[in-house]
Amino acid sequence: MKILSFAQAIEDAVNQAMADDPTVIIFGEDIHMIRRNLFLRFGGDRVRSTPISEASFVGAAVSASMAGLRPIVEVMLVDFIGVAMDALLNHAAKVETFSGGKWKAPLVVRAACGGGYGDGGQHQQTLWGWLAHIPGLSVVVPSTPADAGGLMLAAIEHDGPVIFLEHKMLADYWLDFMGAGNRKTVQFDVPPAGASGPVPATWQPTPLGKAAIRRQGDDLTIISIGVGVHRALEAADALAQQGVYASVIDLRTVAPLDKATICEMSAATGSVLVVDEDYEQFGLSGELAAVILEAGIPIKYRRVCTQETIPYARHLEDQILPNKQRIIDAALELSIG
Amino acid sequence: MKPDLWQLYKQMLRSRLFEEAVKRLWEAGKISGEMHLGIGEEAIAAGVISHLVEGDALALDHRGTPPLLMRGVDPLSILRELLGYPDGLCGGMGGHMHLFSPAHLAASSGIVGASGPAAVGFAIAAQQLRPGTVSVAFFGEGAANQGMMMESMNLAAAWKLPLLFVCKDNQWSITTVSEETTAGDLISRARSFGMPAIELDGNDVEAVWNAAGQAIADARNGLGPSFLYAQCSRPEGHLLGDMLLRLAERPLSLEMGRVLRWQVNSFLRRKGAPIRARATSARTIAALMAKVRGSRSAVAPDPVARLHQSLSTEGQRMAELTGEVVGEIEQILESALIPA
Ligand SMILES: Cc1ncc(C[n+]2csc(CCOP(=O)(O)OP(=O)(O)O)c2C)c(N)n1
Numbered sequence: 001m002k003i004l005s006f007a008q009a010i011e012d013a014v015n016q017a018m019a020d021d022p023t024v025i026i027f028g029e030d031i032h033m034i035r036r037n038l039f040l041r042f043g044g045d046r047v048r049s050t051p052i053s054e055a056s057f058v059g060a061a062v063s064a065s066m067a068g069l070r071p072i073v074e075v076m077l078v079d080f081i082g083v084a085m086d087a088l089l090n091h092a093a094k095v096e097t098f099s100g101g102k103w104k105a106p107l108v109v110r111a112a113c114g115g116g117y118g119d120g121g122q123h124q125q126t127l128w129g130w131l132a133h134i135p136g137l138s139v140v141v142p143s144t145p146a147d148a149g150g151l152m153l154a155a156i157e158h159d160g161p162v163i164f165l166e167h168k169m170l171a172d173y174w175l176d177f178m179g180a181g182n183r184k185t186v187q188f189d190v191p192p193a194g195a196s197g198p199v200p201a202t203w204q205p206t207p208l209g210k211a212a213i214r215r216q217g218d219d220l221t222i223i224s225i226g227v228g229v230h231r232a233l234e235a236a237d238a239l240a241q242q243g244v245y246a247s248v249i250d251l252r253t254v255a256p257l258d259k260a261t262i263c264e265m266s267a268a269t270g271s272v273l274v275v276d277e278d279y280e281q282f283g284l285s286g287e288l289a290a291v292i293l294e295a296g297i298p299i300k301y302r303r304v305c306t307q308e309t310i311p312y313a314r315h316l317e318d319q320i321l322p323n324k325q326r327i328i329d330a331a332l333e334l335s336i337g
Numbered sequence: 338m339k340p341d342l343w344q345l346y347k348q349m350l351r352s353r354l355f356e357e358a359v360k361r362l363w364e365a366g367k368i369s370g371e372m373h374l375g376i377g378e379e380a381i382a383a384g385v386i387s388h389l390v391e392g393d394a395l396a397l398d399h400r401g402t403p404p405l406l407m408r409g410v411d412p413l414s415i416l417r418e419l420l421g422y423p424d425g426l427c428g429g430m431g432g433h434m435h436l437f438s439p440a441h442l443a444a445s446s447g448i449v450g451a452s453g454p455a456a457v458g459f460a461i462a463a464q465q466l467r468p469g470t471v472s473v474a475f476f477g478e479g480a481a482n483q484g485m486m487m488e489s490m491n492l493a494a495a496w497k498l499p500l501l502f503v504c505k506d507n508q509w510s511i512t513t514v515s516e517e518t519t520a521g522d523l524i525s526r527a528r529s530f531g532m533p534a535i536e537l538d539g540n541d542v543e544a545v546w547n548a549a550g551q552a553i554a555d556a557r558n559g560l561g562p563s564f565l566y567a568q569c570s571r572p573e574g575h576l577l578g579d580m581l582l583r584l585a586e587r588p589l590s591l592e593m594g595r596v597l598r599w600q601v602n603s604f605l606r607r608k609g610a611p612i613r614a615r616a617t618s619a620r621t622i623a624a625l626m627a628k629v630r631g632s633r634s635a636v637a638p639d640p641v642a643r644l645h646q647s648l649s650t651e652g653q654r655m656a657e658l659t660g661e662v663v664g665e666i667e668q669i670l671e672s673a674l675i676p677a
Binding site: 015018019029030032033034036037038039040041042043044045046047049050051052053054055056079080082083117118119120121122123176177178179180181182183185186309311312313314315316 | 363364365366369371372418422429430431432435446448449450479484485510511512513515517519577578579580581596599603606607608609614615617619622625
């Protein structure tokens with residue numbers, strides 16, 4: 001066991017994958033600096049900086065993957081994926097089906113996501129529900145360094161397109177670049193257990209579609225992902241002091257969704273609270289309710305999500321993103337109501 | 338026609354002092370998130386904006402503050418927006434990359450390249466609803482490689498839209514030297530769409546004013562779009578707290594030590610590219626740092642200082658104007674910090 005930051009863990013896993021498999025290549029904007037350690041080790045042929053042309057280079061990653069490479073293509077922030085959406089929606093996601101299962105597109109789209117540092121609604125979205133809506137795309141959102149490395153390795157090894165999202169409250173270099181800018185005058189609510197932690201000496205893939213149970217409790221089941229898991233765990237600590245005991249599930253991947261764990265844990269308490277930083281409407285939180293109800297499990301249900309375009313002002317943003325207090329309030333409503 | 342250089346200087350100085358105040362507030366932690374300033378671009382903004390009239394539209398990128406100030410948007414409301422107050426320009430909802438002023442038909446976007454299509458739409462509306470008015474797109478040379486920007490150039494030219502593309506070339510897109518990711522040159526690219534393209538020194542406000550005046554007059558007269566390509570420098574880096582500047586300026590810092598340690602480890606690790614390819618990577622990064630340092634140590638051309646110097650022969654008038662602008666900015670700052 002060694003201790004790495006969230007960002008170092010991902011880089012460590014990518015290092016391992018690139019050393020083991022010469023078909024793994026990386027491209028995206030400013031990659032020579034953002035991934036400078038990989039650039040130095042693996043050279044400019046495998047670690048390439050692109051022009052600001054997402055529609056083209058994400059599209060190119062799809063066909064490069066069809067032709068034998070395993071690209072990790074980076075779009076900086078998931079918000080910018082809009083420019084490249086056709087490549088994912090109509091191409092990456094469809095190759096396997098259209099070819100009758102004969103052709104696959106093993107690529108990873110890597111992007112930072114999430115809010116909490118006052119950068120406004122065009123740079124702080126999460127969008128994992130929107131992406132997972134499309135059949136054929138896998139979407140992974142790690143919450144710890146160990147999962148970040150393990151899921152990255154799984155994403156690289158997976159034979160289809162995987163969107164890998166790293167939250168900016170966990171990936172320190174993104175938070176410094178976009179939030180702190182080397183200032184000591186600003187603070188962020190960074191969950192320590194997500195920002196750094198123990199990782200294995202040699203990476204093994206963390207299976208896609210397998211949730212982790214982070215805490216056991218009999219009164220309600222909190223289901224979350226990404227930074228929301230840490231917010232939920234903080235809230236669960238506070239709730240325990242009031243005599244309300246919550247389980248916390250970390251989904252780790254939005255698609256595929258670990259329906260078995262979700263249903264089992266929901267049936268055990270009969271009360272489900274979804275904590276999802278993504279938009280509330282037509283997304284992951286509603287999908288979870290549907291999955292549980294379709295399985296015939298009667299539950300009480302609440303959700304704490306992002307309901308609107310994320311405001312720029314920090315104090316407004318803090319209110320609309322899922323936070324500890326909103327989670328506690330919703331949990332108490334569930335356990336009393 | 339000759340420009341009113343005093344008026345242009347006043348606009349440029351206001352913008353400069355305003356953004357310097359923004360920088361201090363950002364450093365003090367009162368403004369959140371990223372901060373991209375337009376310091377170094379003032380002559381381009383002033384030379385273009387001073388030709389705009391009521392009904393003209395502006396599509397801006399992530400450096401929209403100078404054009405908006407010069408277009409007449411209330412500086413106090415911009416500053417209160419950046420400070421996140423409910424009475425800011427956009428109610429604290431937008432921030433510096435998402436500034437909007439419907440009264441000026443001015444919209445910004447933090448999505449690189451988005452000012453292309455936005456300006457096309459404004460130009461269609463101008464053609465249909467406000468004949469004789471124009472729309473202007475501001476963007477960087479990096480954004481010129483966005484598909485949507487090239488599509489917009491084609492559309493504007495094919496439809497002879499009343500539009501001015503203003504490309505501000507500071508050579509960098511974040512940490513990438515744009516030349517290395519750009520095929521051909523942007524002037525020929527624009528000309529291949531059949532529109533006039535003018536290359537300019539973006540530090541020379543008179544040159545910008547002349548070229549923009551002609552292009553905008555053509556657009557008003559139904560002659561279609563033009564492309565202005567103006568060189569500039571960006572002394573504050575890509576954004577405040579720019580990591581590349583930090584490392585280049587303080588090569589002996591702890592931060593640089595950490596970066597170097599990882600880099601050396603990576604360079605030496607077993608498996609990976611042959612040593613020559615690794616050396617090329619190392620040289621690329623070193624050259625980048627040297628380029629940043631070089632652009633810092635050379636006396637970077639400063640459009641405000643340049644105009645100041647040429648107007649300074651009239652010392653008294655310069656002192657008065659400076660006093661007036663400094664006074665205005667001080668007052669804005671004072672009012673901006675009053676809690677909502
Ligand atoms: C679609 C999209 N891709 C990437 C980014 C990240 N980004 C912000 S500014 C920038 C560089 C822009 O360079 P340029 O257009 O030359 O403008 P400059 O910042 O140099 O003024 C990049 C890549 C973004 N905001 N939007």
